[in-house]
Amino acid sequence: MENIIDCFFQFSQVFQPLLHPMVTPETLPMHPVRELQERCQQQAEGLEYRASRAGNLATVEVFIDGVQIGAAQNPQKKMAQKLAARNALAALKEKEESKIQERNDEKETKNGNQTFTRQTLNDICLRRNWPMPFYRYEVINQLI
Numbered sequence: 001m002e003n004i005i006d007c008f009f010q011f012s013q014v015f016q017p018l019l020h021p022m023v024t025p026e027t028l029p030m031h032p033v034r035e036l037q038e039r040c041q042q043q044a045e046g047l048e049y050r051a052s053r054a055g056n057l058a059t060v061e062v063f064i065d066g067v068q069i070g071a072a073q074n075p076q077k078k079m080a081q082k083l084a085a086r087n088a089l090a091a092l093k094e095k096e097e098s099k100i101q102e103r104n105d106e107k108e109t110k111n112g113n114q115t116f117t118r119q120t121l122n123d124i125c126l127r128r129n130w131p132m133p134f135y136r137y138e139v140i141n142q143l144i
Contacts, residue, residue, distance in 0.1 A: 032085035040064060049084070051077055062088040
């Protein structure tokens with residue numbers, strides 16, 4: 001009985017690491033060319049690849065709406081296209097993140113002064129483990 005348990009233990013130690021990183025459709029990354037194609041279709045943008053070859057080196061440039069977004073070089077044209085699409089995706093994501101940051105900065109600053117909403121104040125208190133603020137309304141009777 002001990003031999004069977006020992007054998008199973010050794011078997012599981014050997015094969016468990018091989019079974020752990022199973023690739024599923026959910027964990028499989030999308031091919032950069034396909035991801036860029038789908039993104040441009042969703043955004044209604046024109047996508048164009050321009051390839052050229054100098055000696056044994058292929059160069060692929062990615063243009064979106066006539067503006068060069070990415071480029072790459074590789075001896076294999078398909079690999080150069082994949083790398084160029086990956087570079088373009090990285091540039092687009094960086095551009096989108098900077099736009100989001102700019103919008104957030106515009107919302108936070110108004111006339112040079114920082115404005116806080118209740119939600120912003122609550123978020124800050126939660127992140128810094130401060131006590132939550134207590135709000136109260138006061139009605140002031142004014143004669144008109």
